[in-house]
Amino acid sequence: MKIELNENKVFLENKGLKKEIHPFWLRERIDGDKYIDQITQQRLFDPTELKNNIKIDKLNLSDDFLEVTFNDGTYNKFNVKNILKEFLNDSYNQNVAKVKWDSSLKISNNFNFEENIFEKKSMYEALIHFYKYGFVIFKKVPTENNFIVNFANSIGSVRRTNFGEFFNVKSKPNPNDLAYTSLPLAPHTDNPYRNPVPCIQLLHCIENEVTGGLSTLVDGYNVSESLKKDYPEYYKILTETKVRFQFIDRSVILENWSEMIELDQNGNFKQVRFSPRLDFVPLIDKEKLELFYSARKKISELYNSNKYRIEFKLIPGDLIMMDNHRLLHGRTRYDTNEGNRFLQGCYIDYDSTEGKLKHLKRELNI
Numbered sequence: 234m235k236i237e238l239n240e241n242k243v244f245l246e247n248k249g250l251k252k253e254i255h256p257f258w259l260r261e262r263i264d265g266d267k268y269i270d271q272i273t274q275q276r277l278f279d280p281t282e283l284k285n286n287i288k289i290d291k292l293n294l295s296d297d298f299l300e301v302t303f304n305d306g307t308y309n310k311f312n313v314k315n316i317l318k319e320f321l322n323d324s325y326n327q328n329v330a331k332v333k334w335d336s337s338l339k340i341s342n343n344f345n346f347e348e349n350i351f352e353k354k355s356m357y358e359a360l361i362h363f364y365k366y367g368f369v370i371f372k373k374v375p376t377e378n379n380f381i382v383n384f385a386n387s388i389g390s391v392r393r394t395n396f397g398e399f400f401n402v403k404s405k406p407n408p409n410d411l412a413y414t415s416l417p418l419a420p421h422t423d424n425p426y427r428n429p430v431p432c433i434q435l436l437h438c439i440e441n442e443v444t445g446g447l448s449t450l451v452d453g454y455n456v457s458e459s460l461k462k463d464y465p466e467y468y469k470i471l472t473e474t475k476v477r478f479q480f481i482d483r484s485v486i487l488e489n490w491s492e493m494i495e496l497d498q499n500g501n502f503k504q505v506r507f508s509p510r511l512d513f514v515p516l517i518d519k520e521k522l523e524l525f526y527s528a529r530k531k532i533s534e535l536y537n538s539n540k541y542r543i544e545f546k547l548i549p550g551d552l553i554m555m556d557n558h559r560l561l562h563g564r565t566r567y568d569t570n571e572g573n574r575f576l577q578g579c580y581i582d583y584d585s586t587e588g589k590l591k592h593l594k595r596e597l598n599i
């Protein structure tokens with residue numbers, strides 16, 4: 234990718250394709266002290282107040298800099314690298330290649346909590362691991378004073394829900410969700426009824442004295458890709474049928490309509506939603522429903538099969554961060570008479586991990 238000039242026009246050349254860069258696009262990127270606050274990098278002028286007919290009067294290109302004089306009398310020396318950077322997609326969420334996994338996955342890369350970890354390279358590596366596998370486990374995270382909130386806010390910002398800023402997972406009387414019982418929980422994604430669905434769940438193990446209550450994870454991305462290959466008709470209907478997900482509590486009714494496998498605008502994997510106690514398919518044609526029910530049964534079988542599920546025990550101090558748009562999680566049954574099992578959880582969104590990664594990249598020169 235490079236910048237080229239022709240008369241008073243600037244072109245971006247990329248793999249043989251040449252596109253003119255609009256003069257206004259350059260004009261609103263003028264970056265001298267007079268135009269940009271050098272600390273926040275925010276504009277000191279409002280580009281909507283500029284005239285539309287901005288043109289280029291004079292141009293000069295060297296290896297590193299592009300000098301432009303515009304027809305409104307302004308001049309700027311652009312760093313070519315900064316211009317080219319704008320054409321790169323620097324989203325970690327999209328650029329870190331997902332590694333599909335199944336039950337054969339060995340959890341090896343655990344990251345020990347340490348003082349100031351949030352500014353260290355190990356945090357950068359942990360977050361990259363998160364984007365590859367959809368989860369990461371931190372060990373020896375302090376278990377006092379609802380530390381999970383502190384942890385989440387040190388990466389980004391806690392996403393508060395109607396369960397509160399954070400929630401306690403232990404069996405309790407009259408629970409408003411099956412999570413707060415000792416029953417097994419089949420693989421599911423959290424809060425599919427919320428709009429938007431929280432992106433990342435953090436779960437911190439405070440106490441675990443029981444022999445059961447193993448944590449389970451399934452790679453929804455891998456399962457949906459397998460479904461696409463082996464059962465294309467099922468894949469198609471699950472990616473095309475919007476389902477109502479619903480949660481009814483005393484003070485709120487939450488509903489969201491979406492596909493069980495949601496694709497992006499290019500038809501690629503975006504998100505899975507699966508919570509078979511909360512989903513309601515609309516009354517579509519009987520033949521379509523016939524296919525939908527078979528497809529949902531099949532994907533449920535896959536999500537619940539030994540082929541895809543990993544099981545492991547969280548011990549006190551373990552904190553797992555998992556992608557709620559990609560992975561399904563659950564737990565095995567446990568016996569409350571054996572002792573305490575106590576986890577704390579909260580959510581953050583992708584802007585937290587993306588923002589942290591970009592910050593660490595800048596600070597650590599990665």
Ligand SMILES: [Fe+2]
Nearest residue numbers: 412422423562
């Ligand atoms: Fe859950």
